[in-house]
Amino acid sequence: MQSVREAAREVPVVEEVDVLVVGGGPAGVAAAFAAGRLGAKTLVVEQFNCLGGVATAGGHGHICLYSSWDSSERVVGGIPYEMARRVAEAGYGSYNTRTVDFEVEGMKLVLEEMAGECGCELLYHTMFSEAVVEGARVVGAIVESKSGRQAIRARYVIDCTGDGDVAAKAGCACDVGDEESGHCQPMTLMFQIGGVDWQRVSEFRGTDYELAHVWKKAQQAGDMRPFQSVIMGWWWTPTRPDQVGVNFTHVNFADSLDARDLTRATIEARRQAYETIDVYRKYIPGMEECYMISTPNTIGIRESRRIRGEYTLTRDDLVGMREFEDTIGYGSFFIDIHNVSGPGMDSKTLRPEPGFKYQIPYRILVPRDVEGLLVAGRCASATHEALGSLRVMPQCGVMGEAAGTAAALCLEAGVEPRAVDVGRLQAELKSRGVIIDAADIEAANAPEAAGADR
Ligand SMILES: Cc1cc2nc3c(=O)[nH]c(=O)nc-3n(C[C@H](O)[C@H](O)[C@H](O)COP(=O)(O)OP(=O)(O)OC[C@H]3O[C@@H](n4cnc5c(N)ncnc54)[C@H](O)[C@@H]3O)c2cc1C
Numbered sequence: 001m002q003s004v005r006e007a008a009r010e011v012p013v014v015e016e017v018d019v020l021v022v023g024g025g026p027a028g029v030a031a032a033f034a035a036g037r038l039g040a041k042t043l044v045v046e047q048f049n050c051l052g053g054v055a056t057a058g059g060h061g062h063i064c065l066y067s068s069w070d071s072s073e074r075v076v077g078g079i080p081y082e083m084a085r086r087v088a089e090a091g092y093g094s095y096n097t098r099t100v101d102f103e104v105e106g107m108k109l110v111l112e113e114m115a116g117e118c119g120c121e122l123l124y125h126t127m128f129s130e131a132v133v134e135g136a137r138v139v140g141a142i143v144e145s146k147s148g149r150q151a152i153r154a155r156y157v158i159d160c161t162g163d164g165d166v167a168a169k170a171g172c173a174c175d176v177g178d179e180e181s182g183h184c185q186p187m188t189l190m191f192q193i194g195g196v197d198w199q200r201v202s203e204f205r206g207t208d209y210e211l212a213h214v215w216k217k218a219q220q221a222g223d224m225r226p227f228q229s230v231i232m233g234w235w236w237t238p239t240r241p242d243q244v245g246v247n248f249t250h251v252n253f254a255d256s257l258d259a260r261d262l263t264r265a266t267i268e269a270r271r272q273a274y275e276t277i278d279v280y281r282k283y284i285p286g287m288e289e290c291y292m293i294s295t296p297n298t299i300g301i302r303e304s305r306r307i308r309g310e311y312t313l314t315r316d317d318l319v320g321m322r323e324f325e326d327t328i329g330y331g332s333f334f335i336d337i338h339n340v341s342g343p344g345m346d347s348k349t350l351r352p353e354p355g356f357k358y359q360i361p362y363r364i365l366v367p368r369d370v371e372g373l374l375v376a377g378r379c380a381s382a383t384h385e386a387l388g389s390l391r392v393m394p395q396c397g398v399m400g401e402a403a404g405t406a407a408a409l410c411l412e413a414g415v416e417p418r419a420v421d422v423g424r425l426q427a428e429l430k431s432r433g434v435i436i437d438a439a440d441i442e443a444a445n446a447p448e449a450a451g452a453d454r
Contacts, residue, residue, distance in 0.1 A: 025053020027377025034404030059296030080397030200286030309381025
């Protein structure tokens with residue numbers, strides 16, 4: 001490959017902060033809000049023009065699961081729970097102890113309000129480019145934007161990019177995809193449609209739940225290419241009764257770390273979205289008049305880099321509903337793995353028994369080989385299968401809140417993230433309504449706790 005040599009240059013340091021959060025998705029906002037509330041000078045760098053990641057820029061107005069699997073026992077508290085309540089209370093959605101469905105524009109506004117209350121500074125339209133590393137310690141980041149190439153110095157950096165961009169640039173060992181095939185889960189471009197008669201659609205879905213027959217019929221008639229074979233998600237909120245968010249497109253073999261692949265996948269998924277709308281109009285009662293409202297800023301990425309951390313969460317940990325000394329919260333979603341090489345779901349998918357939940361250890365946020373850095377969200381340290389469950393938004397928020405809290409405690413104690421006082425971290429999380437152990441679950445689900453903040 002040909003190359004050009006870039007001239008060495010001085011990069012201005014435009015900010016010096018205590019905590020730099022890179023990426024403002026569900027993990028990033030929780031990290032930033034937690035650090036900000038503990039008094040750390042906190043900056044969020046985000047490539048798009050809003051907070052929320054997949055929940056907003058990715059067009060996905062549905063967050064789950066706040067409860068243990070197939071149960072109403074709530075196992076998530078803290079900032080992710082606060083986001084759910086606040087977006088519903090503001091009139092942009094509805095929350096029901098398991099999930100929250102919302103208008104993505106409303107979520108953007110609520111998150112910006114929360115950022116202001118927590119004293120977090122935001123820098124949108126800015127892409128993380130390089131880690132600034134001194135010795136084996138991350139001390140900041142180089143970013144690129146319309147303002148040019150700039151440096152931000154930070155006492156602690158939290159990588160919430162989903163893709164582990166900071167960790168990889170800082171030299172952390174990472175894994176990508178299924179350990180056997182190397183493939184990642186497919187990408188999905190969400191889309192929002194209007195003109196839906198939800199009552200009739202629900203009746204149709206109620207009498208003929210096997211919507212998959214619709215896709216089969218449409219595919220046999222040549223009305224749809226065979227990119228999908230299962231029902232997937234329709235997300236509806238009573239605040240916009242004629243609109244539905246659709247999780248249906250599927251693009252395999254695309255690498256989210258490659259701009260050409262992202263471009264190809266987006267173009268293909270948009271084509272699939274329009275094809276889907278034509279099928280809805282022709283085959284689904286209540287959708288005869290539906291139309292495209294929007295596709296989001298970005299195609300949804302289910303999987304890319306995962307760091308190698310001090311601990312790696314595994315399928316066995318999940319299936320064994322393992323508890324950890326350094327628990328920071330709970331996960332409870334099924335092992336949701338979309339077929340890595342075709343339509344439908346993967347054979348590694350696992351639907352557990354009702355009540356399924358497992359603890360998330362702090363060590364999966366701590367990279368093995370670099371100091372000064374925490375990693376939260378989709379790129380934390382887990383196997384491909386464990387990530388199938390851990391990747392959902394409440395758990396990304398749980399990890400983010402723990403990372404932000406840990407960074408603030410490290411700042412106070414002058415220690416590295418791997419040396420944080422875990423007992424102190426857990427006490428701080430508990431004091432903020434985070435559910436980290438059985439006692440917290442009991443308290444959060446006691447009849448007198450209904451409607452309380454925990
Ligand atoms: C199609 C789809 C459907 C899903 N369905 C559900 C569901 O129903 N319920 C649920 O709870 N979860 C669902 N998930 C999972 C969940 O949305 C993601 O795993 C979760 O959002 C990951 O959170 P995160 O904060 O780690 O990353 P993201 O949400 O991806 O956020 C990362 C943020 O970092 C920013 N960023 C990335 N790189 C850079 C950079 N270099 N510089 C600056 N900014 C950067 C991004 O713009 C983004 O805002 C779904 C995911 C997909 C893709």
